Amino acid sequence: MLATATNVLRIHPEKCTGCLRCELACSYMQTGTFHPAKSVIRVSPFEGHTSYAPYTCTQCAEGWCMTACPVGAITINAAGAKDVLDDTCVGCKLCTIACPYGTMFYDPDTRKAFKCNLCGGAPACAEACPTAAITYEGTATEDWLGEFARVRSARVLAGVR
Amino acid sequence: MATRHVVIGGGTAGMNAIRTIREEEAARSEITLVSAEKPYSRMVLPYYLDRSIAESHVFTATPRVLADWGVKAHLGRRVTALDAKANACTLDDGTTLEYDDCLIATGSSAVRAPVPGADGRGVHSFWTLDEARAVLAEIAPGSHVVMVGAGFIAFTILNSILALGAKLTIVEMEPRILPRMIDDAGATLVEGWLAKHGVAIRTGARLATIEDAKGRKRLRFAAGGDIVCDVVIMATGIKTNLEWLKGSGVTINRGVIVDDHLRSSVPNVYAAGDIAEGRDLITGEPAVHAIEPTAQEHGRVAGANMAGKDVRYRGSLIINIVEVCHLDVASFGAWDEAKAEAASGVKPDRPAYRKLLWRGDRLTGAIILGPSSDIWTTNDVGMLKGLVQSGVSLARFKAYLKRNPFDIKPAFIASKTTSALLPETILGRPSKAPGNTPVAV
Numbered sequence A: 001m002l003a004t005a006t007n008v009l010r011i012h013p014e015k016c017t018g019c020l021r022c023e024l025a026c027s028y029m030q031t032g033t034f035h036p037a038k039s040v041i042r043v044s045p046f047e048g049h050t051s052y053a054p055y056t057c058t059q060c061a062e063g064w065c066m067t068a069c070p071v072g073a074i075t076i077n078a079a080g081a082k083d084v085l086d087d088t089c090v091g092c093k094l095c096t097i098a099c100p101y102g103t104m105f106y107d108p109d110t111r112k113a114f115k116c117n118l119c120g121g122a123p124a125c126a127e128a129c130p131t132a133a134i135t136y137e138g139t140a141t142e143d144w145l146g147e148f149a150r151v152r153s154a155r156v157l158a159g160v161r
Numbered sequence B: 001m002a003t004r005h006v007v008i009g010g011g012t013a014g015m016n017a018i019r020t021i022r023e024e025e026a027a028r029s030e031i032t033l034v035s036a037e038k039p040y041s042r043m044v045l046p047y048y049l050d051r052s053i054a055e056s057h058v059f060t061a062t063p064r065v066l067a068d069w070g071v072k073a074h075l076g077r078r079v080t081a082l083d084a085k086a087n088a089c090t091l092d093d094g095t096t097l098e099y100d101d102c103l104i105a106t107g108s109s110a111v112r113a114p115v116p117g118a119d120g121r122g123v124h125s126f127w128t129l130d131e132a133r134a135v136l137a138e139i140a141p142g143s144h145v146v147m148v149g150a151g152f153i154a155f156t157i158l159n160s161i162l163a164l165g166a167k168l169t170i171v172e173m174e175p176r177i178l179p180r181m182i183d184d185a186g187a188t189l190v191e192g193w194l195a196k197h198g199v200a201i202r203t204g205a206r207l208a209t210i211e212d213a214k215g216r217k218r219l220r221f222a223a224g225g226d227i228v229c230d231v232v233i234m235a236t237g238i239k240t241n242l243e244w245l246k247g248s249g250v251t252i253n254r255g256v257i258v259d260d261h262l263r264s265s266v267p268n269v270y271a272a273g274d275i276a277e278g279r280d281l282i283t284g285e286p287a288v289h290a291i292e293p294t295a296q297e298h299g300r301v302a303g304a305n306m307a308g309k310d311v312r313y314r315g316s317l318i319i320n321i322v323e324v325c326h327l328d329v330a331s332f333g334a335w336d337e338a339k340a341e342a343a344s345g346v347k348p349d350r351p352a353y354r355k356l357l358w359r360g361d362r363l364t365g366a367i368i369l370g371p372s373s374d375i376w377t378t379n380d381v382g383m384l385k386g387l388v389q390s391g392v393s394l395a396r397f398k399a400y401l402k403r404n405p406f407d408i409k410p411a412f413i414a415s416k417t418t419s420a421l422l423p424e425t426i427l428g429r430p431s432k433a434p435g436n437t438p439v440a441v
């Protein structure tokens, strides 16, 4: 059995205020610039912007991105996160279509894929969140947003009929 | 005595199988690889063509790595016959290899349009490393390249040809481009986009002959004017490499028929990748899916079963993505099912397009087009795959999605697609990182 001594990003969506500090912190950590468009954690609005929640890679057991990569450019880093090796990635985008969670990203400037790598074990998003809506803890990963979002889709859906 | 595995074909499926055998086996087995080419990934060739990577980058295992994995390799050799009754195969140098089980993973090869001149100088396929080398040697800045065929493979090298500074014309027999990857509406957007980026497209064009013309090439058509160019690339389809299996005793239809353990009609003969005809995840019917992810999954499942595990495969999902001049184009599953309930949305100026296909409350196929600089395109690409792959019920969101096909994410999250996906693994355990294959001791 694989030891799961690794920490995961746990999302507490009800605590998110939509301040986007996680996106800023993430983009700064990942690219050295404050550029939310380069963040790999994305805050989504629910119920017409009455609530928010951050969404990012679950570091799933299959690692669809990793097993899809034709050149072995995605590996598992010391924090247990699937991590893209820039020098090996050719930018073919197969990982972006293989990841069924929509949490692979592609940078058209560098022509490389990128994703959440848990900042190597000290995730900047969790550090930056002022309300502890993102924590980094030793637990099994879960669908942190599903129920929160289900409850918060009634109004949007009511507008349909 | 150690189990003797013979792997025939060292492409994507074969190499994934070998790595998985080493990961899964309880006792060290003997692995012999026979491959007409050295192990490399075909789908990386476009990046070799545009010179963004060195040739060495395409290889998936060097002789040194194969030795580390304890693989006895016959590279540059072909298997010419399989005798399933005798548990043996014969190579083109006369060698006979006996096995306890074997994997057929010989993939496919390119087919050229059957016209006079198709085999002439300056006319190429683009399927193997050798062919990629030949094309690269002939394209110079300012060259005029004509691509015959506007299918997926043609599109995977389109950016590379433009990046080399060549002028590109695409000719296609069918009335439109990408006939087996996207629908008419999507194709119209892509054609408009390519025209804007200086790519000439001629559809409904039936090639008649290719002739030499003072050191250049002249293409004549059944109707319409000739085209004179420097290099012709024939991206006119592929065929499965099956011929050598005649008389082997293995049941063949469009490919080698395999069960949910990737076993052929002969229990100790497996098949994987482009050559295999296995279950389609969406239709449940046997199908040949000549794509990289199918070859990877097939190879891993076959490898695990050859190593003595009991791994059932759920079936493969057609997924294709290609970027042309910074426009992402992708399709999933049963995107072309005529009977499916469909809804689509288009933003012609971006351009962006979404088409969702339904069977009841389940998404069974999708098409997506959008600028690759738009992160929502990339995120939606993944989520659409997740929705089609997991088959979650979208009952609550169906009417909403039909009206708002660009708003995938809330439906994905609130339908608890993540819950459905998290337990899913191909081998029934967490995947191992590449490079962690156990080496010989």
Ligand SMILES: Cc1cc2nc3c(=O)[nH]c(=O)nc-3n(C[C@H](O)[C@H](O)[C@H](O)COP(=O)(O)OP(=O)(O)OC[C@H]3O[C@@H](n4cnc5c(N)ncnc54)[C@H](O)[C@@H]3O)c2cc1C
Pocket: A092, A094, B008, B009, B010, B011, B012, B013, B014, B034, B035, B036, B037, B038, B039, B041, B042, B043, B044, B045, B046, B077, B078, B079, B080, B105, B106, B107, B108, B126, B127, B128, B153, B156, B157, B241, B244, B272, B273, B274, B275, B290, B291, B292, B293, B295, B319, B320, B321
């Ligand atoms: C330019 C290009 C771009 C592509 N882009 C994509 C993409 O973006 N996405 C995608 O999903 N797919 C893509 N593909 C398709 C993908 O590469 C194939 O689906 C995949 O390689 C199939 O793997 P395979 O192991 O079945 O066969 P292959 O990788 O073709 O391997 C077969 C191996 O068997 C060997 N062989 C053949 N006959 C014999 C014999 N008789 N004896 C011994 N060895 C033999 C061959 O030499 C080869 O090494 C692309 C292909 C090309 C050419």
Ligand code: SF4
Pocket: A065, A068, A069, A070, A071, A072, A073, A074, A084, A088, A089, A090, A091, A092, A093, A094, A095, A096, A112, A113
């Ligand atoms: S884009 Fe890069 S990391 Fe992703 S599959 Fe292709 S080569 Fe691998």
